[in-house]
């Protein structure tokens with residue numbers, strides 16, 4: 336059974352999407368490349384040159400993580416500019432966007448209108464009202480470790496349509512199988528069936544595994 340890890344930081348992992356940061360060495364398997372909101376303060380020209388080059392690689396299946404973060408230093412206006420530029424680039428090369436968003440969901444929803452490609456909010460662990468608003472606006476949601484112990488999040492996860500769902504480890508160290516099993520239970524299905532559905536979702540994003 337395929338335990339696809341939608342967003343991870345494990346260089347040698349073969350099943351999933353490795354998050355490549357600016358200027359890092361390319362991993363052996365699939366990856367996404369983007370400029371994180373925390374990196375928007377300086378050397379933008381150089382970073383965009385890097386992004387445009389590396390994202391043409393066949394193994395680069397998405398742009399990101401990129402987005403908006405309300406609790407870190409870089410100016411919000413600048414964060415937004417850098418994010419919009421990445422949306423435009425993703426539109427141009429027709430690759431989906433993996434989103435990092437902290438406390439700026441209404442801005443994210445406003446900016447989604449600029450994207451012609453799917454947007455996946457990674458590491459979703461917020462209130463159900465925010466989750467429902469994102470689903471209404473056609474976002475995909477990827478859940479990580481917090482779904483293993485946060486009961487409110489589990490309650491919401493049970494309602495998320497399987498065709499809008501991904502699972503991930505991000506930087507956390509745990510067995511992703513556990514999260515597949517729990518999610519399958521919450522959705523009254525089997526891990527195998529869930530894994531198949533997630534494969535279909537990847538196909539929708541034009542990600543070939």
Ligand SMILES: [Zn+2]
Pocket residue numbers: 342343344354400505506
């Ligand atoms: Zn991450």
